[in-house]
Amino acid sequence: MQSEPIIRRKLSDEVFARLKALIETGELQPGDEMPSERMLMERFQVGRPAIREAMQALANMGLIEISHGERAKVLQPTARSLLRQVDAAAKIMLAASSDSLEHLKSARIFFERGMAREAASRADAGDIAALEETLKRQQAALEDSDAFIAADMAFHTRIAQISGNPIYTAVSEAMLGWLKEYHTEMLIWTGRENVTLTEHEEIIDCIRSGNPDEAEQAMIRHLERSRTLYAPKGR
Structure with a gap:
């Protein structure tokens, strides 16, 4: 014994x-x-x-x-309260390794391409109207970087909300919150903000048309293009 x-x-x-x-x-x-x-x-x-x-x-x-x-x-x-518990640890992990940031970017693309497909399959007129309203908020914030980024995050979270699954919404909010710490100034004052708006409009059009394949591809193009806007601090 x-x-x-x-x-x-x-x-x-x-x-x-x-x-x-x-x-x-x-x-x-x-x-x-x-x-x-x-x-x-x-x-x-x-x-x-x-x-x-x-x-x-x-x-x-x-x-x-x-x-x-x-x-x-x-x-x-709730899923949101549970994920908030790991906020501090996630931010430390990201700060300690540039590889972790790249892994998070890739995980976000994998996650959001699925959210785009789900949205294209499920979105109703109210969902489309909500996405368009968020896009208008972002267009109105072209000269305010903080408001522009907040509207950008709201846009992607709103797509996750269309799924009706609160875990998806919480995961979207968490990943976007962690990535926000690594936004570079390349997003604004360089014309790239207009590219972001155009890509968001394309995503909405694909979701409105109810075509999951097109919505997924539009999201992938958008996130692959914008992943360079997130970089380790000091670079």
Whole structure:
């Protein structure tokens, strides 16, 4: 029989495990207020630091929301909240390796070509109108780089939303958010912004026509052309 050492857990780790179990079993439901610090201290017979550390760990996992002056509340986990938890780690990974940035660009193309196909198969008149409205916002932001890039991100996320799958939308938002850190100034003041607008208009036309193959190819051309607009900082 193999012997294994018994590892003593920190008090906060034990409190965290018990509170997490209350959420997992449904004893605490999304929208419920968490018990007060004093109630938890009495229930688990531990000090305030252990309670606060455990609560912060739950918040970091996206399981609860801590607001100053109010009771913490149990959250309904979503694809968006789960992906936000890896934001910091993803940005560190990208900053540490130019290869990671290239891999992310390739992953984005693989993902968005599928989103374009899905949009061409599913889009209705309301979806097309929403894409056209986003394009108008981008056209109006030609002299404002931040607004132009924000509209660009909204355009691609709106295509993912047509799928009706919130995981696709969350993945789109996450990848675009990570890439935003690496936008170069080549996007604006060089005429390339007009190329972007033309390509977006072509993508909308392909989605409107309901042709998945054409929509996919238009998206690939757009992203392959624009991938050079994202470069490691300092270059």
